[in-house]
Amino acid sequence: xxxxxxxxxxxxxxxxxxxxxxxxxxxxxxxxxxxxxxxxxxxxxxxxxxxxxxxxxxxxxxxxxxxxxxxxxxxxxxxxxxxxxxxxxxxxxxxxxxxxxxxxxxxxxxxxxxxxxxxxxxxxxxxxxxxxxxxxxxxxxxxxxxxxxxxxxxxxxxxxxxxxxxxxxxxxxxxxxxxxxxxxxxxxxxxxxxxxxxxxxxxxxxxxxxxxxxxxxxxxxxxxxxxxxxxxxxxxxxxxxxxxxxxxxxxxxxxxxxxxxxxxxxxxxxxxx
Numbered sequence: 001x002x003x004x005x006x007x008x009x010x011x012x013x014x015x016x017x018x019x020x021x022x023x024x025x026x027x028x029x030x031x032x033x034x035x036x037x038x039x040x041x042x043x044x045x046x047x048x049x050x051x052x053x054x055x056x057x058x059x060x061x062x063x064x065x066x067x068x069x070x071x072x073x074x075x076x077x078x079x080x081x082x083x084x085x086x087x088x089x090x091x092x093x094x095x096x097x098x099x100x101x102x103x104x105x106x107x108x109x110x111x112x113x114x115x116x117x118x119x120x121x122x123x124x125x126x127x128x129x130x131x132x133x134x135x136x137x138x139x140x141x142x143x144x145x146x147x148x149x150x151x152x153x154x155x156x157x158x159x160x161x162x163x164x165x166x167x168x169x170x171x172x173x174x175x176x177x178x179x180x181x182x183x184x185x186x187x188x189x190x191x192x193x194x195x196x197x198x199x200x201x202x203x204x205x206x207x208x209x210x211x212x213x214x215x216x217x218x219x220x221x222x223x224x225x226x227x228x229x230x231x232x233x234x235x236x237x238x239x240x241x242x243x244x245x246x247x248x249x250x251x252x253x254x255x256x257x258x259x260x261x262x263x264x265x266x267x268x269x270x271x272x273x
Contacts, residue, residue, distance in 0.1 A: 050078060077131075112142065117135070117144055
C-alpha cells in the first residue's frame with residue numbers, strides 16, 4: 001500500500017522546498033499538490049487560508065498520506081496551528097501535519113553574529129507575526145525585523161523576475177528592511193518563491209549579510225523528524241515515486257513548475273473540494 005509524504009503549497013513555490021526534500025530523502029514516495037486554482041494565499045484572511053488548507057490536507061489524507069508538509073509560509077502561518085490543535089483529532093488523530101516556520105525558527109539564531117535578523121515574506125506571513133513569535137521561543141535575545149514584499153511573487157509567477165524592471169522592486173524592499181536596523185546580518189526568505197530571486201537579492205546586499213532560503217532547512221528538519229519518530233517512518237512507503245497535482249490547468253502548472261523544481265514535471269488535475 002502506498003503511503004506517501006504529502007507536500008502542499010498554494011501554488012508553485014513549495015516546489016523549491018520539495019526539490020530539496022527529494023534530494024535529501026530520495027527513497028520515499030511523495031505527492032505534491034499546488035492549489036493554483038485559488039492562489040495566491042498571501043493576502044487572504046486567516047479563515048479563508050485555514051479553510052483552503054484544511055480542504056487540501058483532507059485531500060492528502062484521502063490519498064493515503066499519513067504525513068503532510070505545508071511547504072507554504074502563509075498556510076504555515078495562518079492555518080497550521082488550528083489544524084494541529086483542533087482538526088487533526090477529529091479527522092485523523094494518528095496523522096501529522098508539519099510546517100516550514102518552526103524548522104527555520106529553530107536554527108536561525110545560529111547564523112547571526114549581531115543578534116539581528118530580517119524576515120522577508122508575503123503580507124499575510126508578516127501580519128501573522130508568526131516568525132517573530134516562533135523565533136523568540138528559541139532565541140529570546142534576537143531582534144527580529146520584518147518586511148512584506150507583495151510584488152515579488154507576481155514578478156516570479158509572470159516570469160518577470162529576471163528582467164531589469166524586477167531589480168527596482170528587489171532593491172526597494174531590501175532597502176526598506178535594512179533601513180529598520182543597521183545591525184541586520186541575516187535575512188530569511190520566508191516565502192518559497194523567493195529563492196528564484198536569489199541572484200538579484202545578492203546583488204543589492206552588502207557581502208556580510210547572509211541570505212537563508214528554506215528548502216535545505218526544511219529537508220534537514222524532516223530527516224531529523226523521521227529519525228525521532230520511527231513509528232511514522234515505518235508507515236511511509238519507500239519506492240522513490242513522485243506525483244504532482246494542481247487544482248488549475250495542468251499544462252500551465254507543468255510549464256511554470258519545472259522552473260521551480262529544476263526539471264520537467266507532469267501533473268494531474270486534483271478535485272480538492
